[in-house]
Amino acid sequence: MANPTLDTLLNHRSIRRFTAEKLTAAEVTTLVDAAQHAPTSTFSQQYSIISITDPQQLATLGDITGHHWLEKAGHFFLFLADQYRNAQLAPKTSTTTANLHSTDKLLAGIFDASIAAEAMVVAGESLGLGSTIMGSILNDADQVISLCQLPPLTFPVFGLAMGHPAEQPEQKPRLPQSLMHFTNHYQPLASTADLASYDQTIADYYQSRGTHQRAETFSHHIAAELSRDPQQRAKLAQVLQAQGFLNSLP
Template sequence: MNNSTIDLLCRHRSIRAYLSTALSDEQIDCIFKAAQAASSSSFLQCSTIIRITDQDKRQQLAHDAGEQSYVMSAPEFWVFCADFNRHHQIDSSVNLGKAEQLLLGCIDTAIMAQNAVVAAESLGLGCVYIGGVRNHIDHVTTLLKLPRYVLPLFGLCIGYPDQNPDPKPRLPRSLIFFDNEYQMMDKTILSQYDQQMSQYYSERPTNQKPGGWSDKIPTTINKEQRDFMLSYLHKQGWITK
């Protein structure tokens, strides 16, 4: 059973090439309103979006994210932040620094961003998340003048697509959707998925890669270590208790 919403969700692709066409104020407002309508734990509303219109800041963020040129070329670039500073401004005696608050901020902000992506795609736009803003998170914090209890989680490029990549095949349902209890992985099913991904990687028009999915896991995880993150979080007022 499909409908237009499910079809839209299942057609999602990351878009990294954009036309120069600017978004209208009405489009920006619609995307923001959809983002803000996302679920909020205990209605804390612990997320903030910073829209980057300053081209110098865009260029610095593109550099910090690993020279990702589409941070510069996308008509819109928004940075999504977990934010308990707003609550601290309301009442400085609130008990902040708890690990659970980090989880709340990350979860709520991710849900908010996904609402924004779905809204943008419904308008014929494309998006890609930029986790690379955390590569030089201290500099990003200074650049965006983020106070304590604000955490930049990721950026989001938004614009009219100038490419049409195929959706990436996802893991089979049997490897990620369980009844009642966790189940260990079926290596035969994983091998079949690796073959599917190997074919996808070899046939796509750009950024072709040898191999399947699982053989890339060690390199990908090790690349995303960011060993400075715990000390940064403590300095910024997160998970200190």
């Protein structure tokens, strides 16, 4: 099966090097339009997008993420979970307030932002642009909140650096479907053969790719990710609480 939409989806790779060409205002509007047409939970549109164009702010985001290449992107979008807009337009009752501060609404904001961001990624790729979603803004969520003057009941979920690609990296091979697509019930890792084969595929990928070559299997990669000091982002729960989320059940 093949069509242009599937081709775009199946050709995805994150792009971290861009030409000097900035996105036009029309391109930015089209990308936001595509993001806006993504589904949203209960049609409540519980996210917002901030275009960061100020070089000082971009430099600070470069410091926070450790990824200064974002400053050279054609455009940088910040995706927020946003219950603040609805707080402003809804009647102020105790039920409304309890709902807006709930875990359910925090999650809804996060998935609305996430689904919209992926729609923007795919729209960009369909136009020949490339991008990288940047969760590393959460290295200092507090600073991002003050940098962009985010009100309560909002939370910065991730950045999205988008631009004209100046690289064509190899695609990262995905897990075999046997390890991630199940029927009717969950399947813990039973057969190690598929995992061993995927580990070898990833080891080959890391060995042969054009940049940052290393000797690492997928299992090694996950072990390394999970051995990071959890204290690095220990403040996240506090920041969420300071923004008005996760303070009480439900």
